Amino acid sequence: GEDVEQSLFLSVREGDSSVINCTYTDSSSTYLYWYKQEPGAGLQLLTYIFSNMDMKQDQRLTVLLNKKDKHLSLRIADTQTGDSAIYFCAESSLFSGGYNKLIFGAGTRLAVHP
């Protein structure tokens, strides 16, 4: 079956790096995503990685993928108070008819303190 798991909370000091981890189960997933949700708002795509890549870097964000262990991580360098939010890991999966479906984890609440 499909399942995505994340730790629920992470607290870091401003200026430090944050690492949010995620494990998934669907080995057929081709894309894996990180979404950010600020309080009371919808989700915004932060970044994604294709399954044949090991790493993707985008400014302060680094995504690492270990396909063998089905482990995905998001590293935020120089974490700022504006990074405080819930971060969702998601894997793409196929449902009947071959259409795309996103399976989300429970989300990791990142708290940044001075």
Place this chain on the structure above:
Amino acid sequence: SQTIHQWPATLVQPVGSPLSLECTVEGTSNPNLYWYRQAAGRGLQLLFYSVGIGQISSEVPQNLSASRPQDRQFILSSKKLLLSDSGFYLCAWSGVRINTEAFFGQGTRLTVV
């Protein structure tokens, strides 16, 4: 550019009352449409998805229903709300290509009292 509108932003409804949440998408045609629910402290649960007008699939059995009367309109309904229907409801759309990202509305916070 594409945009997605979802309303209302907040809603307080008594138990047993009906529900209608609406979502519309602009700037694209024939999108895949989704309704997700986010319960407090929990992840996103896919409730319904639609690949075309009148085509609705449900992921989980529940007190809610969905309809797609037009290509870019997706409606979430209930005839009689339960307390357990409280939560944050998110509409989303994606392109039809496999492994395309989803774009989310701003969400509706529903409180059933």
